[in-house]
Amino acid sequence: MRRLGNLALTALLLAGSVRAEELSKTELAKLAQNPVANLISVPFQNNTNFNIGQYRGVQDILNIQPVIPVNLNEQWNLINRTIMPLVFNPSLSPAIGGVGGLGDVQYEAFLSPAKPGKWIWGLGPIVQLPTHTARTLGNDNLGLGPTAVLLHLAHDDPWVFGALLNNVWSVGTSPMAPAYSNGLLEPFVNYNFGDGYYLVSAPIITMNWLAPPHQQLTLPLGGGIGKIFHLGKLPINAQLTAYYNVVRPDFGPDWQLRAQIQFMFPK
Numbered sequence: 001m002r003r004l005g006n007l008a009l010t011a012l013l014l015a016g017s018v019r020a021e022e023l024s025k026t027e028l029a030k031l032a033q034n035p036v037a038n039l040i041s042v043p044f045q046n047n048t049n050f051n052i053g054q055y056r057g058v059q060d061i062l063n064i065q066p067v068i069p070v071n072l073n074e075q076w077n078l079i080n081r082t083i084m085p086l087v088f089n090p091s092l093s094p095a096i097g098g099v100g101g102l103g104d105v106q107y108e109a110f111l112s113p114a115k116p117g118k119w120i121w122g123l124g125p126i127v128q129l130p131t132h133t134a135r136t137l138g139n140d141n142l143g144l145g146p147t148a149v150l151l152h153l154a155h156d157d158p159w160v161f162g163a164l165l166n167n168v169w170s171v172g173t174s175p176m177a178p179a180y181s182n183g184l185l186e187p188f189v190n191y192n193f194g195d196g197y198y199l200v201s202a203p204i205i206t207m208n209w210l211a212p213p214h215q216q217l218t219l220p221l222g223g224g225i226g227k228i229f230h231l232g233k234l235p236i237n238a239q240l241t242a243y244y245n246v247v248r249p250d251f252g253p254d255w256q257l258r259a260q261i262q263f264m265f266p267k
Contacts, residue, residue, distance in 0.1 A: 023235075023266060025196030025228040032228070032237040032262055033160040033190045033198075035149050036079045036112040036122035041067045043237075043262040049253035057090025059253065061103070071114065079110040079122055087137050092251070101133035108147045108166070118154045123147075126166045130177075139180055141172030151188075161189040183207040196228030203243050211249065219247035220256060237262040 023031070031037050042064070049059040064084045069077050085103035089096075107129070110122030126147040132138025151162025167183040188202035201223030208216050224241030243256045 025235075026192050026194055028228045028235050028264065028266070029190075029192050029196050029198050029226070029237065030153055030160055031266065032264060033188070033200075034120060034151060034153055035081075035164055036077070036110045036120060038069045038071070038077055038114070039067065040069065040265040041237075041262055043067070043260055045258065045260040048257045048259075050255040050257070052253040053090060053092035053096075053251050054094075055091055057092070057098075059090060060088045062086040073114075075114055077112050077114045078124075079112055081108045081110070082106070083108075089136060092136075096136055099134045099136055101137055103132050104138035104143075105129045105131045106143075106168075110147065110149060118152055118157075120149075120151050120153055120162075122149045126168055128168050130172070130174075139170065140174035140177035141170035141179070143168040143180065143182075144171050145169055158192045159189070160192070161187075163187040179210060181209040183209060190226075198226045200224060200226050200239055200241060202241070208249075215249040217247050218245055218249065218252060220245045222256075224258075235264045235266070237264060 031039055032041070045063040045065060047061045047063070049061070052059045062085070064086070066082055068080045070080065072078055083106040085105075086101070087103045088100040089098060091098045105128075106126060108126045109124040111124050112120065112122035124147055126145050128143030130138055130140045130142060145166055145168040147164070147166035149162065149164040151160065153160050164186045165184060167181065170177075170180045183206065185205040186202055188200070190198050190200045192198040203220040203222060205220065206218045220243035222241060222243035224239060226237065226239030228235060228237055230236065237260075239260050241258045243258070245252060245254050245256070248254065
């Protein structure tokens with residue numbers, strides 16, 4: 001079985017490499033910037049949040065986000081994305097000590113046209129699963145909600161821009177877990193210079209609708225740079241960005257450093 005697994009992985013790498021050789025670095029960059037591209041990819045996104053909690057500690061969240069598209073027919077694709085967060089929380093208060101482990105896994109499914117024009121969209125559900133390995137790393141209630149993405153991408157235009165949004169409501173009945181309603185809006189804009197270099201801004205704006213009014217919104221501003229390079233024949237998308245939270249809850253982080261490596265397997 002292990003040998004068969006290795007052979008399957010090798011075949012996947014070779015298939016992606018053959019297709020990647022047909023694409024320029026700029027084309028690969030634009031493909032990576034499309035959340036609903038017909039592209040198998042495995043991003044590793046690390047978010048380091050500074051000055052969080054009463055003791056102004058450092059929190060680290062590594063999101064492993066495999067994306068697997070499925071061709072339903074000639075008109076439609078189903079883009080499956082899973083977000084698995086590995087979280088380290090520092091001591092946040094006298095009652096909440098430092099802890100690390102798996103957070104709550106989220107699954108998103110986007111129904112998207114297989115042959116879009118310059119405007120590309122995807123729509124579907126998001127599910128949050130109570131997979132946390134420590135009490136302070138998640139919520140025991142299941143979560144459900146809608147998710148959507150809209151972006152503009154054209155072959156002859158260096159700009160790629162759009163937004164992804166979702167909202168997750170708790171639907172579980174755990175008496176020990178609070179209800180939640182969490183919104184997310186991620187506007188993104190990329191400018192591609194050629195040869196795989198690009199500028200990017202993709203702040204993740206969050207809203208905790210059930211918190212007191214002055215504790216609900218986290219609004220970051222910032223950006224950074226990205227580059228497509230190759231590991232052998234395998235294309236990799238790398239980027240480094242920084243964001244300052246101009247609006248944040250009490251004891252929320254004021255700065256975030258985000259580093260991402262995305263392994264790409266073009267179909």
